Amino acid sequence: MSLRFQDRIALHYVLATAALVVAAYLVVFGVVRERVYTDLDQNLRFEAAKHMSELRVTASSIRFAHKGEWLEREHREVQVDPVFIQVNDLHGQLMDRSPNLKTDQLPFAAGPDWQQPRNVLLRGKALRQVQVPVRAPGGPVRGYLLAAISSEAAQHVLDSLALVLLGSLPVVLLGLFGSAQWLAGRSIAPIIQITETTNRITRNNLSERIALPPRPDELHTLASAINGLLHRIEQAVAREKQFTADASHELRTPLAVLKGTLEVLVRKPRRPEEYVADITRGIGEIDRLTYLVDQLLLLARFENHAKGLNQQELTVLTCVHDVLYRRRADLNAKHIRVDVQDGDTPAIVSDPYLVDLILDNVLANAVKYSPANSTITVGLEPVAGALRCTITDEGIGIKAEDLNKIFDPLYRSDALAHKEIGGTGLGLSIVAKACALLHITLAVRSELGRGTTFTLGFPL
Structure with a gap:
């Protein structure tokens, strides 16, 4: 029973x-x-x-x-x-x-x-x-x-005396059981209240919270922990809804452009050069759609990537130069100067692919948002058991109220004011998840109109 x-x-x-x-x-x-x-x-x-x-x-x-x-x-x-x-x-x-x-x-x-x-x-x-x-x-x-x-x-x-003791024992035990039941009922009353509250909370009612007991005891700690969990779940659901809305919007835009281009092509015969122009435009939209899907899949793979980390010794300075070499066309096109302050840089043990992915996204953003003839500064120095890497640009900067949102998927700060700057809003989300997997500290400070600095702390 x-x-x-x-x-x-x-x-x-x-x-x-x-x-x-x-x-x-x-x-x-x-x-x-x-x-x-x-x-x-x-x-x-x-x-x-x-x-x-x-x-x-x-x-x-x-x-x-x-x-x-x-x-x-x-x-x-x-x-x-x-x-x-x-x-x-x-x-x-x-x-x-x-x-x-x-x-x-x-x-x-x-x-x-x-x-x-x-x-x-x-x-x-x-x-x-x-x-x-x-x-x-x-x-x-x-x-x-x-x-x-x-x-x-x-x-x-x-x-x-033996008769009195033996006779009183069942009475004492029954009294103790009744008292223990009453005390146990009072003790678990807050747990019953917690259970009833959690049963009322659904996906559409995540804002409700458990009332905290008046005394700071174990039940108070439990209720606080559950409230913290509900807060994180509410934030995760809100991010999921926002991500779904943004992703559908981002996917719908190239599809709509591609559909419109093809509809225009089939309305009437056109000259070959017009066909070439419209098809080229369609291919560009397909490339954009492919890149967006690849980024979304990369974000999804991060959920189980921790089990397959390829840890090996590498040098961050070498990774920085590799990324700059791949971005040389963009740097030359905007006449951007890169100043790499490579002092004493010890090797680290990490995943080369993810480290390259982090540096590539951060440096790509620095190039993308920097004006022509500006300077990007990359600093490397060992600090308190870690290798600190700072990447500073002289670009447009980020609003103070947007700093805590830039790592959300598909979020782009003040995107309408800079329509000429392309992007999906997924790069920094990928950076944040990769840093979490590799236990790399990530911080950002920015001043609107004067530039942004990303700081990465690689554990030695």
Whole structure:
């Protein structure tokens, strides 16, 4: 049978507490029993020592010297707790006994264990008995003095205590279980509230949040963590919606241009040079569409790229020169000067393809947004266990309010104001994901109209 979480907490609490209660009961019973028998044994040894002095020991017998006084005392006094005395020789033969024993005998054994106080029965009554060796003055052991007193009252106290403890145990456990259930119910009430709130949250209702408990405890931490998760999910869904809208727009534009160009071509016969111009325009749109799809696929592949990283030793300076060599046509066309400050640049261990992809996108943006006859500065220097690479341009810059959006897919800052500058808005998204995979720190600062600086921190 499956128990509720509340009942499991109560059950575990009761089991743990029951073990402690049973242990406490056993300790109480043991202490009381020890104390009761200690008092009995003290009285018993006192009586044995007192009657030992009344014995008359001869070579052939051991007798009580004043046995007649016992008979008179028995008639004069009412003995609530009588003392039974008996004398046996070394072979266990009865030599003498107190009158209150009448025809009965106390149990005897010659072993050393019987010299310690022990519980015996006489006429069905409980006694506490001790067996003391009797010696002749300066001689060997001649026999044993057996002394016994009633332990009925002590046994009654112990039986009553055991009954009370055993009877109270189920009551205590039931009370503990009820209290534990109530406390567990109160303890998990915030969890139930958290569950109900999360069940109400759907894709279309991600703005709702869990009410935080008043005390800063573990439940407060759990609720805060869930609220943080919901916030990240809400942001991810918002980015997904924005990405879907932007991607469909970006894909629809070249398709619409391509469709319009082909429709114009089929309306009427045209000269060959017109066909060539329109077909060339269509090919350009297909190339743009292909590049956009490739970039989208590259972004999608980053989700599982971490398992296939090709880590090897490489030099960032060499990667920078490789990218600049590929971009030489664009640099020459705008007469842009590149100043590479290559000081002491130690090697790093990373994925060459992704490092080249990061540098290519950042440098391509620097070239794209820099005016003619400007300078791009690339700095490399080891700083605090990392190789810091800064790429600074003198371009148009980025608005301060757009700096936290430029790494979102398909986002382009102030794109309408710079229609002449092409792009898909995916390059910096690819840079951000690649940096996250390679544990490269990424930062950007920019001043509108004066340029932008990207800072990459490659772990050494």
